[in-house]
Amino acid sequence: SQQGEEDPQALSIQEGENATMNCSYKTSINNLQWYRQNSGRGLVHLILIRSNEREKHSGRLRVTLDTSKKSSSLLITASRAADTASYFCATSPGSGNTGKLIFGQGTTLQVKP
Amino acid sequence: NAGVTQTPKFRVLKTGQSMTLLCAQDMNHEYMYWYRQDPGMGLRLIHYSVGEGTTAKGEVPDGYNVSRLKKQNFLLGLESAAPSQTSVYFCASSHRTGPSEAFFGQGTRLTVV
Numbered sequence: 641s642q643q644g645e646e647d648p649q650a651l652s653i654q655e656g657e658n659a660t661m662n663c664s665y666k667t668s669i670n671n672l673q674w675y676r677q678n679s680g681r682g683l684v685h686l687i688l689i690r691s692n693e694r695e696k697h698s699g700r701l702r703v704t705l706d707t708s709k710k711s712s713s714l715l716i717t718a719s720r721a722a723d724t725a726s727y728f729c730a731t732s733p734g735s736g737n738t739g740k741l742i743f744g745q746g747t748t749l750q751v752k753p
Numbered sequence: 754n755a756g757v758t759q760t761p762k763f764r765v766l767k768t769g770q771s772m773t774l775l776c777a778q779d780m781n782h783e784y785m786y787w788y789r790q791d792p793g794m795g796l797r798l799i800h801y802s803v804g805e806g807t808t809a810k811g812e813v814p815d816g817y818n819v820s821r822l823k824k825q826n827f828l829l830g831l832e833s834a835a836p837s838q839t840s841v842y843f844c845a846s847s848h849r850t851g852p853s854e855a856f857f858g859q860g861t862r863l864t865v866v
Contacts, residue, residue, distance in 0.1 A: 671852035682843060682857035683796075690852055728795060732852065739784045739803040741847070741855055742812065745795035
């Protein structure tokens with residue numbers, strides 16, 4: 641089974657609202673990353689948080705990591721129609737950089753204008 | 754900059770046929786990955802490589818083989834294609850040093866009939 645599970649599977653909001661997506665994982669990790677995928681395209685990296693970090697910001701993105709609960713959340717503030725996409729969390733299992741990168745099932749976000 | 758290039762972009766195979774998907778990256782990355790993406794399943798790791806001449810199994814390796822003879826190339830082979838291998842295949846690469854983001858190709862849509 642996959643390392644990461646995301647919820648909700650689908651989210652629909654109005655432009656200007658905030659969107660929150662959650663990711664849970666099963667084993668200890670070195671880092672956790674969030675990616676975005678526009679329909680039919682490759683994935684694009686958004687943000688990386690290390691296992692010893694609790695929160696990270698990048699523009700309108702805020703990521704939190706709770707290693708005790710093995711969970712992370714991605715918050716997109718003041719959403720725009722252009723944020724419509726699928727969002728995936730990915731974990732690097734283990735304590736070091738083993739190279740392995742495991743993805744969750746993703747959250748599909750629709751932002752209505 | 755080309756980044757990560759996948760060849761071909763589309764392919765239709767008959768059951769039992771073989772084929773090789775090529776991934777090439779020009780960023781001097783040590784790590785390379787092959788994923789498959791199916792509806793509702795997110796991305797699942799097939800095989801990955803941490804350097805030239807090395808390969809390792811991911812979450813769903815059965816029915817696939819890989820080779821990394823040159824640092825810049827990572828080949829995914831299907832020896833005897835099955836309809837269950839109908840999917841979109843993504844290649845990715847990343848640096849070995851420290852936690853590092855992965856860069857993705859645009860995908861190969863494979864249909865096995």
